[in-house]
Amino acid sequence: DQQVKQNSPSLSVQEGRISILNCDYTNSMFDYFLWYKKYPAEGPTFLISISSIKDKNEDGRFTVFLNKSAKHLSLHIVPSQPGDSAVYFCAASEHGNNRLAFGKGNQVVVIP
Amino acid sequence: SQTIHQWPATLVQPVGSPLSLECTVEGTSNPNLYWYRQAAGRGLQLLFYSVGIGQISSEVPQNLSASRPQDRQFILSSKKLLLSDSGFYLCAWSGDSMMLFFGSGTQLSVL
Numbered sequence: 001d002q003q004v005k006q007n008s009p010s011l012s013v014q015e016g017r018i019s020i021l022n023c024d025y026t027n028s029m030f031d032y033f034l035w036y037k038k039y040p041a042e043g044p045t046f047l048i049s050i051s052s053i054k055d056k057n058e059d060g061r062f063t064v065f066l067n068k069s070a071k072h073l074s075l076h077i078v079p080s081q082p083g084d085s086a087v088y089f090c091a092a093s094e095h096g097n098n099r100l101a102f103g104k105g106n107q108v109v110v111i112p
Numbered sequence: 113s114q115t116i117h118q119w120p121a122t123l124v125q126p127v128g129s130p131l132s133l134e135c136t137v138e139g140t141s142n143p144n145l146y147w148y149r150q151a152a153g154r155g156l157q158l159l160f161y162s163v164g165i166g167q168i169s170s171e172v173p174q175n176l177s178a179s180r181p182q183d184r185q186f187i188l189s190s191k192k193l194l195l196s197d198s199g200f201y202l203c204a205w206s207g208d209s210m211m212l213f214f215g216s217g218t219q220l221s222v223l
Contacts, residue, residue: 006155034212043118043216044156045214046213097210102148104154105155
């Protein structure tokens with residue numbers, strides 16, 4: 001049972017434009033959300049996170065929005081750069097649980 | 113600073129052969145340790161996690177096992193590999209927060 005869902009598995013965007021990645025979750029107990037970035041043949045690296053007490057967190061070109069009522073979060077990358085081309089994973093956890101639930105990932109291709 | 117080492121980077125094994133992947137963490141004590149697998153076209157699936165020496169939790173029934181003989185060492189094993197065991201295996205650690213730090217991964221091809 002997939003508790004974290006990432007639809008639209010791939011996204012192509014022109015350099016300089018905005019990339020928007022969406023993530024839905026089913027477990028209402030999730031209270032911490034993370035985005036990871038993964039290049040081929042490498043381990044994922046942490047990108048940005050958000051706690052359920054917030055609805056927005058910004059770090060440079062990356063912003064994550066959380067809509068708890070809709071059980072939905074999104075990652076915005078502005079402006080997109082060719083180096084952003086990677087697979088992005090959405091992940092979630094609930095307090096007291098040592099495990100992260102991951103989505104299937106979104107492939108982003110930024111066209112120069 | 114903390115670092116995580118995982119090896120080998122790539123591995124090609126025949127069906128029925130054994131497997132041993134090793135992961136070590138440096139610069140931290142009593143980390144939570146994890147083994148994930150990314151199969152072709154799939155997301156990251158948690159296989160095992162450990163909160164301490166000798167403590168292993170399995171997330172899915174499978175042909176694999178894990179062991180934690182030392183505080184910062186995590187081993188993934190199989191006695192007999194199956195074709196379906198092919199995939200990209202990732203070791204990870206976490207501390208008090210739920211932020212995971214991943215190793216560089218092992219691409220396993222079972223032929």
